[in-house]
Each structure stands twice: as C-alpha cells, then as structure tokens.
Amino acid sequence: MRPVLFAIPVVLLLAAVSVFTGVGSLAASDDGRGWLLVVESRLPRTLALMLAGAGLAVSGTIMQMLARNSFVEPSTAGTAESAALGMLLAMLIAPGLPVAGKMAFATLTALAGTALFLQILRRVPLRSALMVPLIGLMLGGVVNAVTTFIAYRYDLMQSMGAWMSGDFSVVLRGRYELLWIGFALTLVAYATAARFTVIGMGEAIARNVGLDYDKVVILGLAIVSMVTATVVATVGMIPFLGLVVPNIVSLTLGDNLRRTLPVVAISGAGLVLACDIVGRMVIAPYEVPVGTVMGVIGSLVFLYLLLSRRSHAG
Template identity: 50%
Template sequence: MRRMPALLSALIALMLASLTVGAAHVDLRDIFSDDRAMLVLLESRLPRTVAVALTGAALSVAGVLIQALVRNRFVGPDTVGTAEGAALGLLGVTILFPASPLWVRMIAASLAAMVTTWLFLGVIRRLPAREVMLIPIAGLVLSGVLGSVVTFIGWQTDLMQYVGTWLLSGEFSGVIAGRYELLWVAAGAAGLAWFAADRFAILGLGEQVATGLGLSTASVMRLGLAVVSVVTAMVVTTVGMIPFVGLVVPNLVSRVMGDNLRASLPVVALSGAVLVLACDLVGRLVIYPYEVPAGMILGILGAALFLWLLHRRPAHG
C-alpha cells in the first residue's frame, strides 16, 4: 500500500501547518523557550488541529456506513436528516432540562439523530426501487423539513443562536482545550465500525447476498445507525455540521480502491482528515487574519465534487 504513507505524510504536513497558522504568531522552534507560545499551542492550536482531523475522519467513516445502509452513493450524514435530528435532540434537552449535564445532552442528541435517520430509512423503503436518484432527493427534502422544525422551535424559544451554530456551516474557530474532547467519542465510534467492516461490506452487497451468507442484516443496520448517529451528534454539538465530507470522501476513495471496507476504511478516515484540514487551512488564510468557516469552503468544494461525481460516470449507483 503506497497510499497510506502518502496520505499520512499529507496529514502530518497539514497538521504542522495548522499549528503555525493563526492570528497570534507562534514559531514552533521556540515553544520551549516561550511560555506564551506554548500556551497558544496547547490551549488553542493543537486542540483545533486535532478537532479538525477527528471531525473529517469520523464524518467520512459515517458517510461510508450510511451509504452501505442505504445502498446508495449519493447520501451522507448531512443529507439524510441525521444532523437535523441531533439538533432537534439538543434543542429538546435544552428546553426541557436546561440544567442537564453534558453527557445527557450527548445521549439525547445521539438518540434523536438515530430516530430521524431511521425515519429516513423508513421513507426510502417505500420509494420505487429502480429510481436510484430519488433516495438522495428524499433525504435532502427530509433534512429540509426537519430543519424547518428546528428553526421553528428555535425561534419560538429564542434559541436561534444555538441552532445557527449547529446547523449552519460548521467552523473550528471556537475550539480550545476542554471544548472539543467529545470528538474523540465520534472517532471512537467510527473506529468501532472498522471491526465490523466486513459486515458492512456484505450489507452493501444487497439483502439477498447478505442473507445467503448468513448475515443478520438487522443487527448490522442497528450498529451502522448507531455509529452514524453518534458521530453526527458529536460533530454537530462541538463544531456544527460540516457539509459534504461524508458524501464526497467515500465516493472518491471507492473510485480508486473499491469497497472492500476492511482495506478502505482507514484510507477513507485519513482522506477525510486531510480534506477537512486543508479546507480549514484555506479558510484561515484566505482573508487572514479573519476566518472563513471550514464548512463554507466545503460547501463550495463538496458541492462541486458532488456535481462531478453525479455526471461523470452515469448510472453507477
């Protein structure tokens, strides 16, 4: 495998770059002599860099899973209502139990994300089977409908400010030590998926083959649903939804190395980390010292890549 070293070096290079870029000047060479530089590095730069990489990796893996669950390439955790579900859960907890601790909020967000994703799975089961493209359309509309519910509740309860940070383009400028660690949970959930990689690959082969091979599809579906929901919920709460990562990265990796997930999941995770790191860096540099949210950059790049995927190879659903 020559891809892994290449991706790893790209990741390291981008992480180093990410550590040096920012409004405050930090020279990596004299962090040990300069207390202030060390502080900026440990409290702000490093957490941000790690957060970006974890987000990219976890969202990409979640994208692979949702695509295997749905057996459709043109969906991602941000286009099937999962993110809106997480926001709905967070809103619910914030309104009903404002004093609840963080872990309660996380569980509520994950559960609500699970419910809305499950709703999406229920909707697409009723769609005509041959119409591959209806699945992503249904997902986008469902997220729109759920999003309007979230907006409505947000307005009614004066929580629009929160809703904005969850669902509008995610960004990492607010990340400091102590405010991103939940992303490790997301990464852990995504890592869990790797152990079941074969099962997800078989699930992607279709109901018939999966049954023939004696796979209990229902339990694999549940696992996939749980991982996708937990990853999305953590990302939504910590940094806000980053669009298109979970959709585009799995497609690009699949084009190159196929869908043998045991081999490809690590590559997917690395590529996702590299992509989001690169976008975050661009966002930090383009109007330096101000920032453009990474989610905005990905909105442009991701949409363009999606259009390319949609039209490049016809009918490879």
C-alpha cells in the same frame, strides 16, 4: 496499504501547517505565551479537525452501504438536521445538562431521523438512484423547518446556527474531547468492516451468507448517529464530507471496507485540515468556517457525481 502510507505524511504535513497557521504569534517569549497558545488552542483545534473529519467520512461510508447508494451521507439523509433538533430539545427540556447530556439527546434524535430515512427508502419505489438523496434532502428540510420554528419561538436561532456552521474557531482544550468518541466508533467500524461490505450487497445476499442483517443495520445506525451527534454538539455540522471522500476513495480502491476505511478516515481528516487552512488564510485575520468551505467544495463534487451518473445512465 500503499494509499495509507502515502496519505499519512500528507495529513501530518497539513496538521503541522494547521498548528502554525493563525493570527497569534508562536515566537518564544519569557512568559511562555507561544507555548500556551499551542497547547490550549492550536493543538486541540488540529486534533478536533482530524477527529471530526475521520469520523464523518467513515459515517458517510457506512450510510452509503446501508442505503446502497453513493449519494447518501449525514447531511443528505436528515441525520445532521435530526441531531440539531435533539440539541435544541435538550436546551429546552434540560438547559442545565452538560454537553455530553445534550449529545445523548442529539444521538437519539439522529438515530430516529436516520432510521426514518431508511424506512422511507424501503417503502418508496426508487426508479433512479438520484431519488435517494432527493428524499434525504426533503426529509432534512422538513426536520430543519421544525427545528427553525421551535428555535425562533424560543429565541434560540443563534444556537441553532452554531450547530450547523462547522466552525472550529472556538475549539479549546477541554471543549473538544467528545470527538474522541467518534474515533473509538471509527475503530469499531473498521473491526466490523467486512459485515458492512456484505450489507452493501443487499439484504438477500447478507442473509444468505448467514449475516444477522438487522443487528448490523442497528450497529451502523448507532455509529452514524453518535458520530454525527458528537460533531454537531462540539463544532457544528460539516456538509458533504461523508459524500466526497468515500466516493473518491471508492473510485480508486473499490468497495471493500476492510481495505478502504483507513484511507477514508485519513483522507477525511486531511480534507477538513485543508479546508480549515484555506478558511483561515482567505480573509486573514478573519476566518471562513470550515463548514462553508466544505459546503462549496462538496456541492461542486456532488453536482459532478450527479451529472456523471446521469450521463452514464443516458
């Protein structure tokens, strides 16, 4: 409980900084423009950052339990690329669909892509833990290549770029509310945290203690796919977030998800808030997308984890 009590004030402070950071002035005026800016843009953006960060961090934790590998998360398992493919197919098949309908397409393709990734892991001899993210990155590359070809063929490259950029600059009230679905799924993940902890110990142990292994795996895939789809459909993908946060929390608190999931969710929200603040301040009044900032940080942490695992193996 102590880590949660420490993390909450930090996240609230970052949220306050996020609300008051930006080009527009919040100074009081007779026409109420400052208050309108807060209600219509700054507050929705801050909430979107927190919801996306918490959802992706928890999704990364669940994926690591399902794959039993600490290097797996939506952007290293082909899940994000599969969700982008679903968004593209929705635009081609039913261009008049609302965002929720496109998210449903993205959920189905993300679910299929993640399930395919897990099936490949079952059939490939994994002599090293480093093979798992390598397989995921290769699968994501194939899916991304197919998506790029289709997008280029139908002149939708700009839309595809938006789905993968992780840009919160366009978030306004009425355009982020789908992310609350991710928050609801985070609560579901916490309610079933003990089952995912057992799943992380292996299929044999899970079945020996009487756990319905297949149902828990399907639940985990559904949570990961829906959260990833909502984030991709709303603001675009944020790479490596689901890898960095769970690994740092696991190193300090262990792998009991009932204990660590609240810390993972709060830390994910805080990290995305911090990346957004940095992105808005580095080249102000312009912005660097959150996905770009997180990509730099996450790739460095990813390399550190890979090198440290290699040194321990040696």
